[in-house]
Amino acid sequence: MGLKGSKMAPATSLGKTKWFQTSKKEDNSRFIWIYGNPTIKSGCYEFHPDLQDHIEEAFLAKKKTCKVSVFGTVWTLDLKNMKESKESAPPNSKKLKCIGVAGAKYAKTSGFQQSDDICAVCYDPSTIPTRIEICGHIFCFLCLKTNYILGNGCPTCRGGIPNSMFDKPIRADIDFDIECPSEYAVDCVKMLGPEPRKSERGSSEKYYWIYESNRSGWFRYDPKTEYFIEKNFKRKNKSCEVFICGHKMTINFKKGTQEIQGRIIKRKIKRIAASDIYKQHDLRGIAGIRTLNFPIS
Ligand SMILES: [Zn+2]
Ligand SMILES: [Zn+2]
CATH class of the missing domain: 3.30.720.50 (Signal recognition particle alu RNA binding heterodimer, srp9/1)
Incomplete structure (x- = not known):
């Protein structure tokens, strides 16, 4: 990812997460806000693209906190504590382990973008296109979920559908305002x-x-x-x-x-x-x- 650590601090108000920080993308020197602990195995995530500018602006405006809604939960980001501990040693940039966006892993997100592909279940262009990673076939999220609930495999190749696909799914690639085909x-x-x-x-x-x-x-x-x-x-x-x-x-x-x-x-x-x-x-x-x-x- 080419992320370079710059500012880091404990963010007690972040609920389960332990840290958040800004990082710099080396190519275009844009700051990316991330959360989680980048130095432990579980890695960290980029904040959702829809929040990046908001957090950065609040930080530049020297606001103490800023509030965001993350999947329906209000997070208060403690920008003041972060600033105060700016002098503490930044994390070793080589150890920075960013693994996804807004809780969705990079690998699981790529290739999920909206497409005009026809869903083999409903014969309309896929609504919330969802790909089975094992076989690569893409269907509407709900067409596939219905199939899964009925105990069937992939509608095209009859291969397996992993249980994890429908266990509290998170996706960072879907626009909220997607339209009906x-x-x-x-x-x-x-x-x-x-x-x-x-x-x-x-x-x-x-x-x-x-x-x-x-x-x-x-x-x-x-x-x-x-x-x-x-x-x-x-x-x-x-x-x-x-x-x-x-x-x-x-x-x-x-x-x-x-x-x-x-x-x-x-x-x-x-x-x-x-x-x-x-x-x-x-x-x-x-x-x-x-x-x-x-x-x-
Ligand atoms: Zn469908
Ligand atoms: Zn398949």
Whole structure:
């Protein structure tokens, strides 16, 4: 990575992590903020790209602390303590071991970028493209997860799907504002009939549908499910039914809940203006994947 240690200090307010620091990329002399302990085996991570400028600006403005939301958890970065201990010996740059971005390992992130590849399960361009590392086949995250839950292997080659892929997944390569594929949108509108006349004022505002996670915090629905929910909402339907990972769920607009049919479990859901997502500090990501990091103050 060519990272060069420059400033380092204990950051007690960082929760589980022991250290954070800035490092310099030798090629373009840009500072990169990282966290974790770079000198121990577990290594450290770059802060999410969406936080880098915010932390650097707070540091340059000599702020004592700055706040960021990391996958729905508020972290207070103690910039003052870091500055005070600037005189302590910086870590040996050769020992700096940066292993990923925002908790996602470099190796697991590369090649995951959004692509126009058609998913062999739903035949739409992959939504949240997800690659099985062993065989390299790529599908929509939820198409693959559904397959996994059903106990099946890779839909293309029938190879294994590692359990770790769906165990509290973290991804640093997904934009929060990814859109529903237009192919699906067209089918969806055909299925639901013509859209009502635009009556809402300022209807150009973009909205997200989010649900409360059973581990606390909120996630945006995957863009296809969200599109279907929004189209039903716009048609003033009282409820609609969606399939998520093989479960039939009822979205109840009046109660603001998502219910699995035949079970008592309910989740809170809500519609949130795109411009308001940064007020929802416990918003973690999309479709159960922790993806979202943003500055708070
Ligand atoms: Zn798919
Ligand atoms: Zn495969």
